[in-house]
Amino acid sequence: MGKERVAVVGIGQTHHTAVRGDVSIAGMVREAAQRALDDAQMTWADIDAVVIGKAPDFFEGVMMPELYLADALGAVGKPMFRVHTAGSVGGSTAIVAQDLVASGVHRRVLTVAFEKQSESEAMWALSLPLPFQPPMHAGAGGYFAPHIRAYMQHSGAPDHIGILVALKDRRNALKNPYAHLHEADITFDSVKDSMMLWDPIRFSETCPSSDGACALVLTDEAGGDACAARGGNPAWVHGTAFRSEPTMFAGRNQVNPRGGNDCAADVYRQAGITDPRREIDVVEMYVPFSWFEPMWLENLLFCEEGQGWRLVEDGVTRMDGDLPVNCSGGVLSSNPIGASGMLRFAEAALQVRGHAGEHQIDGARRALGHAYGGGSQFFAMWVVAADKP
Amino acid sequence: MRDIAVISFAQSPQVRRQPDLNEVEMLMPVVRDALAGAGITKDRVDFVCSASSDYLAGQAFSFVMTLDAVGPWPPISESHVDMDGAWAAYEAWVKMQMGHVDVALVYAYGKSSPGDIRRVLTRQLDPYYLGPLWPDSVSLAALQARCGLDAGSFTKADMAEVAARSRRDAKANAWAQLSGDDDPAELLGRDELVSPLHVHDCPPVTDGAAAVVLAAGDVARELCARPAWIRGIDHRIEPHALGLRDLTRSVSTEQAATAAGVADGPVQLAELHAPFTHQELILRSALGLGDDVVVNPSGGALCANAIMTAGLIRLGEAASRVTAGDADRAVAHATSGPCLQQNLVCVLEGE
Numbered sequence: 001m002g003k004e005r006v007a008v009v010g011i012g013q014t015h016h017t018a019v020r021g022d023v024s025i026a027g028m029v030r031e032a033a034q035r036a037l038d039d040a041q042m043t044w045a046d047i048d049a050v051v052i053g054k055a056p057d058f059f060e061g062v063m064m065p066e067l068y069l070a071d072a073l074g075a076v077g078k079p080m081f082r083v084h085t086a087g088s089v090g091g092s093t094a095i096v097a098q099d100l101v102a103s104g105v106h107r108r109v110l111t112v113a114f115e116k117q118s119e120s121e122a123m124w125a126l127s128l129p130l131p132f133q134p135p136m137h138a139g140a141g142g143y144f145a146p147h148i149r150a151y152m153q154h155s156g157a158p159d160h161i162g163i164l165v166a167l168k169d170r171r172n173a174l175k176n177p178y179a180h181l182h183e184a185d186i187t188f189d190s191v192k193d194s195m196m197l198w199d200p201i202r203f204s205e206t207c208p209s210s211d212g213a214c215a216l217v218l219t220d221e222a223g224g225d226a227c228a229a230r231g232g233n234p235a236w237v238h239g240t241a242f243r244s245e246p247t248m249f250a251g252r253n254q255v256n257p258r259g260g261n262d263c264a265a266d267v268y269r270q271a272g273i274t275d276p277r278r279e280i281d282v283v284e285m286y287v288p289f290s291w292f293e294p295m296w297l298e299n300l301l302f303c304e305e306g307q308g309w310r311l312v313e314d315g316v317t318r319m320d321g322d323l324p325v326n327c328s329g330g331v332l333s334s335n336p337i338g339a340s341g342m343l344r345f346a347e348a349a350l351q352v353r354g355h356a357g358e359h360q361i362d363g364a365r366r367a368l369g370h371a372y373g374g375g376s377q378f379f380a381m382w383v384v385a386a387d388k389p
Numbered sequence: 390m391r392d393i394a395v396i397s398f399a400q401s402p403q404v405r406r407q408p409d410l411n412e413v414e415m416l417m418p419v420v421r422d423a424l425a426g427a428g429i430t431k432d433r434v435d436f437v438c439s440a441s442s443d444y445l446a447g448q449a450f451s452f453v454m455t456l457d458a459v460g461p462w463p464p465i466s467e468s469h470v471d472m473d474g475a476w477a478a479y480e481a482w483v484k485m486q487m488g489h490v491d492v493a494l495v496y497a498y499g500k501s502s503p504g505d506i507r508r509v510l511t512r513q514l515d516p517y518y519l520g521p522l523w524p525d526s527v528s529l530a531a532l533q534a535r536c537g538l539d540a541g542s543f544t545k546a547d548m549a550e551v552a553a554r555s556r557r558d559a560k561a562n563a564w565a566q567l568s569g570d571d572d573p574a575e576l577l578g579r580d581e582l583v584s585p586l587h588v589h590d591c592p593p594v595t596d597g598a599a600a601v602v603l604a605a606g607d608v609a610r611e612l613c614a615r616p617a618w619i620r621g622i623d624h625r626i627e628p629h630a631l632g633l634r635d636l637t638r639s640v641s642t643e644q645a646a647t648a649a650g651v652a653d654g655p656v657q658l659a660e661l662h663a664p665f666t667h668q669e670l671i672l673r674s675a676l677g678l679g680d681d682v683v684v685n686p687s688g689g690a691l692c693a694n695a696i697m698t699a700g701l702i703r704l705g706e707a708a709s710r711v712t713a714g715d716a717d718r719a720v721a722h723a724t725s726g727p728c729l730q731q732n733l734v735c736v737l738e739g740e
Contacts, residue, residue, distance in 0.1 A: 002487030024517055056449040057471060062520070063444040063512040064471055067726040070626045071633075077644060080626040080731065081480070084471035086450055092468055096480060103486035104390075125449045244437075244467040246457055259464035374453045378467075 002102025005389060007224025007234035008349040010040025010217030016180040016334035019118040020211040025060060026072035029114045032213035032339075033073055036110065040217040041230070044074035047217070048106040053083035053093025053113045054338030055373075059120035073112060086373025087286065088242075089113065090214065090341025091380030094369075095240045097218050098382070102237075107220045114213035115338035122209055122337065141206060141289060143375060145198035148291040151255045152200065157294065157309035159200065163191045164312055165290035166205045166332060172319060173329025175358035180210045180334040205290035205332075212336030214343045224388075235349035235384040238366070239270030243379045254376050260299040263379040267368075268301070271383040276368070277302050280383070282351045282361045283317075283325045284344040285370040287332055293317065293325060300370065319361065327351070327359040341371030345382055352386045393485050394609040394616030395478075395737065396712075397426030397602040398705030403566045403693030406502040407596035412446065416458035416498055416598045423494065423600035427612050431459060434602075435490040437467040438481045440474035440497040440697050444509050459494065466490075473497065473662070474599060474701025475723030475733050481603055482622055491608040498598035499697035506594055506696065513726060515629055526727065527591055531583040533636040533728045534667040538585055540637045542674075545585060548666035549573035552589035552691060555666075559688025566593050567692040589691075592664040597695030599702045617708035617719070617737040621649030624733035629726070636728055642675035645734040651676055651720055653736075658683045658716040660703035662723045664690045671729065672722060686710065700724065704735060711737050 012035025014020070020028050029052070037043060050073050052066050062068065066082040073080070081100075085092040090113040097111035123139040151157065170186045173179035186204070194204035219227070224234040243263035245252055252258065264276070273279045285300065287293045294308030302323060303311055311317055317325035326332070328347040331340050348369035350356040356364075366385040372378060399422035401407075401415055424431060437459055443451045452469050461467065470477050474497025481493035501509075507525035514520040537543055550573050559568035576589045609616040625641035625648075627634050634640070646652070659682055663669035669691075673684065685691075687706040690699045700723025707721035717739045725731040 055471075056443050058443055058449040060516065061512065062516045063442060063509070064725065065516075066472075067513055067626075067730055068515045068629045070730075071628045071630075075626050076628050077625060077641070079624050081476065081624075082470055082472050083468065084452070085469050086453060096468065096483075099480075099483050099487060103483050105483055105486060242466045242468055243464040244456060245461050245464040247453055248457070249462060251462065257464075262464050374450065377453070 004102050004104050005221040005224065006098045006101045006237040007219050007227060008216055008384060009219050009223055009227040009232060009234050010036040010042065011346050011350055012036030012039060012215045013178050013343065013346065014212045015178050016210040016212035016336055018209065020116065025065065025116050026069055028116060028211065029069060029112050029213045030072045032215040033110060033112050036215035036217050042217060047074060047108055047110045049079040049100055049109050050075040051081045051083060051093055051097040051100065051109060051111040053089045054115055055084050055086060055089040058125050059122055060116050086378045087337060088341050088371040088373035088378040088380040090339050090343065091345055091369065091371030092242060094216060094342050094345045095242065095380055095382065098237050098240055101218050101220050108223060109218045110215065111218065112213060112215040113339040113342035115336040116211045117209040117336065118211050141198040141201050144289055145201050147255050147376065148200055148289065151291065151295050155306040155309055161294055161309045161312050162200065162205045162290040163188060165293040166191045168318055169326050169330045169332040172327050172359055173333035176328045179329040180208050201289050207288040207331045207335035210334050210336040212334060212339050214339040214346050216346055233353040233355065235352045236388050238383040238385050238389045239267040240382045241266040245377045247375045247377055255295060256299050256305060257376050259377060260372065260379045263381050264300045267381045267383050277323060280366055280368050281364040282327060282367045283323065284328065284347040285325060286341060286344055286372050287326060287330050288335065290332060296370065324361050327356065327361060341380060344371055345369035349384045352384050391486050391488065392606050392618055393482050393603055394613065394618045395601050395704065395708035396604045396609050396613035396616050397423050398709045399423040399426055400564050400599040400702055400705065401597050403564050403595050403597035403695055405566060405594060407500060412455045412498055412500065413458045416455060416496060419598045419600045420458050420496060423602050427602040429492065429612065434492050434494045435466065436481055436484050436493040437465055438477040438493065438495050440470050440472060440477040441499060442471060442697050444512055445499045445501060445696060447503060455498065473697055473723045473725055475704050476624065478601060478603065478701060478704055479622060479624060479733060482619060485603060485605050491605045493603040494600065495603065495701065496598065496600035497698040497701045499695045500596040501594045501696050502596050527583045527586060529727045530665045531586045532631065534585050534665065536636040537667050537671065542637050543667060543670045545577060546573065547670060548590055549576045551666040551669050552576060555685055555688045555691040558686050559692035562687045565688045565692040566595055568688060586665065590666040592690050592694030595693050595695040597693060597698055599698050599705055601701065601705045613712065615712050615714065615739055617711035619735060620738045621736040623648035624731065626731040629730060631728060637671065639671050639675040639729045639732060642672055642732040642734060645732055646676050649734045649736050651734060651736055654718050656682050656718055656720050658686065658707060658710055659720040660685055660687060660707040660722065662690055662700045662703045664694050666691065668729055676720060700733065708737050711739050
């Protein structure tokens with residue numbers, strides 16, 4: 001938190017899909033940005049600065065795309081800042097934008113994140129060579145599958161937990177018109193029978209490759225008050241945090257990383273939260289493979305270590321449970337990678353604004369947005385609420 | 390605004406080719422030296438921000454492994470930009486304005502030698518209309534120089550004088566790659582590389598790293614006898630398409646300079662991130678620097694131009710001269726994009 005209170009007064013996103021062949025990258029980011037401005041009842045001229053994030057540049061083959069996107073995002077003559085962290089980048093970008101307002105440097109900031117995966121080959125772009133290791137893994141799933149197996153072994157979680165998460169998120173996505181996947185006839189058995197990609201991760205427990213963008217308009221307290229006065233229901237930022245830790249370090253727990261623990265504890269402290277399970281109404285967490293839901297429930301301090309899968313099995317994280325997770329359908333239903341973190345932050349804000357439409361949780365007052373990246377080593381989080389901090 | 394200062398600066402040798410060290414190995418001594426210069430260890434650092442490009446490393450998420458250079462355990466609060474390190478310093482400055490961060494470490498690195506940097510930089514261009522034509526960075530700069538020459542803004546002799554002066558000044562900079570005594574008339578007698586540019590008008594391909602430590606208020610005073618206070622910092626961007634811009638000016642530098650308050654007092658020294666000779670002349674004009682201002686006493690980017698790093702080095706060089714008492718008020722500048730598309734300006738002052 002800074003000197004100035006920060007409000008989310010505009011939110012926009014594209015309809016995420018496998019191929020946005022009808023627009024360029026510039027057209028796609030502008031679409032999300034225009035929707036956020038419309039929601040904020042602002043024009044391009046009202047914006048003081050633009051913060052854009054995506055990662056990595058290799059996906060679309062454009063180095064520093066902010067240079068080419070300056071005019072599409074109305075940034076000419078203004079400060080334009082580019083954030084580039086790992087899978088957490090959409091969240092990091094929103095935090096950098098909120099810092100610009102919280103610090104008093106700017107009053108109204110537009111922030112945008114995107115990925116156009118159809119212009120790339122993300123699976124091989126993510127098959128990174130690791131030092132001193134044979135090039136054995138293909139795609140992020142190959143990297144994370146051993147973490148999941150370790151989790152299952154340590155926690156004793158049964159095999160069907162991942163299936164339950166996938167089924168829940170894909171069904172939630174049916175209520176979100178912007179979600180990439182709308183699988184009306186998905187069933188427990190269809191998930192269970194889908195192809196095993198990286199044991200124990202099945203095809204239907206894996207995020208899709210999406211084209212999409214997300215944008216937010218953030219303002220100072222006066223901007224938030226003005227939004228509230230016209231019934232726009234601003235979301236107020238109550239805490240933000242980053243944490244990072246090394247990839248290759250024998251002392252780290254890759255299943256329940258300390259960086260995620262510390263980041264959550266920091267953001268809860270800022271928001272005055274002592275019992276997150278009771279005090280947070282709804283969660284948007286970064287779950288690219290189904291099993292990360294129970295793993296992150298533990299990492300984000302919603303339950304004891306080894307107990308996350310029980311919350312899933314008991315239905316706690318369903319929309320009718322007491323801790324709904326990923327009502328939007330989450331990363332499992334839409335994954336424009338660079339935007340996925342910001343979508344989590346945006347969906348958390350939509351919930352506390354009461355603007356989430358069919359996937360709205362009634363009476364949601366306080367929400368957590370979470371993003372992670374790298375080898376479960378980069379974390380970005382924020383807590384937003386309907387009330388001022 | 391909260392008082393924030395640059396209190397330490399370190400860099401690696403800025404060499405033509407560094408094949409024997411990977412990026413982490415190149416950075417580790419730089420981070421060590423920057424922290425030692427501030428008299429602190431890493432546990433005193435509240436925030437880390439870094440800058441690099443995957444297009445230099447040839448690998449997606451290349452910055453992930455280089456985080457090892459700071460030993461991020463226990464986990465740290467950290468961020469990364471895909472812009473020059475001067476913008477990483479800007480992010481840290483913003484973070485510090487919020488009041489909870491007193492010490493920040495900023496580092497940047499880039500190895501241009503493994504690839505063909507002129508072709509690599511074409512990937513910065515509009516991917517639909519310009520990138521497929523592969524116009525390389527030197528050719529685009531040559532277009533800009535031609536515009537300036539045709540407009541009568543400067544002459545090729547002015548440009549050669551910038552090159553000769555930079556190399557002469559770099560003789561006092563042990564980290565620089567190029568230095569020496571060159572006669573401008575003799576330089577002009579050599580062949581052109583891409584007309585109107587000669588080799589002396591262009592930056593050397595460079596591998597290098599740099600780091601600065603920022604500190605706030607009394608912490609800065611405690612750790613540094615004469616902190617270089619950031620009195621103003623701002624950055625602006627112009628349209629990408631060259632046809633939309635007046636290439637003989639740097640409008641975004643003018644805007645950033647106004648916002649940073651360059652004209653609010655006398656400037657004694659400026660470190661300008663001008664990879665091409667004519668760009669120094671354009672920037673001097675945009676910043677309103679008189680002939681009495683010492684420009685690029687380090688030799689500037691014409692003598693060492695590690696991509697992603699050279700702008701942060703300008704900040705470090707300007708700050709260290711303020712700290713040393715060589716200047717009371719200095720300007721540091723960084724640029725990004727073809728033909729000075731995006732520019733950052735920082736005003737530094739002694740106490």
